[in-house]
Amino acid sequence: MVRTPPTGWIEVIVGSMFSGKSEELIRRLRRAQIARQRVQTFKPAVDSRFADDHIVSHSELRIPSVSAHSAAEMLSLVHKDTEVVGIDEGQFFDAGLPAACAALAGRGMRVIVAGLDQDYLGKPFEPMPHLLAIAEFITKTRAICVVCGNPANHTQRLVTSHDRVLLGAQGTYEARCRRCFDPTLTGAVSQAAADDAEDTADAPEIARQP
Ligand code: ADP
Ligand code: ZN
Secondary structure, three states, X not given: OOOOOOOOEEEEEEEOOOOXXXXXXXXXXXXXXXXXXXXXXXXXXXXXXXXXXXXXXXXXXXXXXXXXXXXXXXXXXXXXXOOEEEEOOHHHOOOOHXXXXXXXXXXOXXXXXXXXXXOOOOOEXXXXXXXXXXXXXXEEEOEEOOOOOOEEOXXXXXXXXXXXXXXXXXXXXXXXXXXXXXXXXXXXXXXXXXXXXHHHHOOHHHHOOO
């Protein structure tokens, strides 16, 4: 049998805010570094909440990273001999991110992308759904609902804003379960979300599922 070189692959870590995506990404990247693999880490230039040159978790874990203004720029910054590429806040990258990750995996690299799978209205947050479709490995992280303690899969916005991208953490957002999540809470509900709510009301067979 002819031995072929190992392929690359894509790992995606998704969940709500505070669910531990950055912690999990940092954990995987640290292990690769300990094993002396060549690691590069990126985040979108838009996310400068904590530090421009680090990925920082809400629990204060941190790892150096480079800010990229686009998926194309990120791709151009990856060295030829890099073995592992880590990307945080994937939802703030442009639609070119899945193709860029596929190109890196095609070169034999392990690509790990963390990001929000839903926005503050509970809508799929592009380009993460696309990445979920093409990834070899998917991890869904959950926070704990701050209202009732159930597994939290939603990011509740606590301030009024219709902007999809509104940077902030504690005080601006909190983790909620599906029962306690209320996209209308701040009045910041789009017509699309209102239409969806009506659609759901028209589908009792779905609503009755346990
Ligand atoms: P993410 O990248 O998904 O936003 P982080 O990895 O940055 O998450 O942060 C996870 C940390 O957030 C947890 O280890 C914990 O310290 C903190 N945290 C704050 N609120 C919650 C919550 N409601 N449930 C779980 N962890 C929380
Ligand atoms: Zn709850």
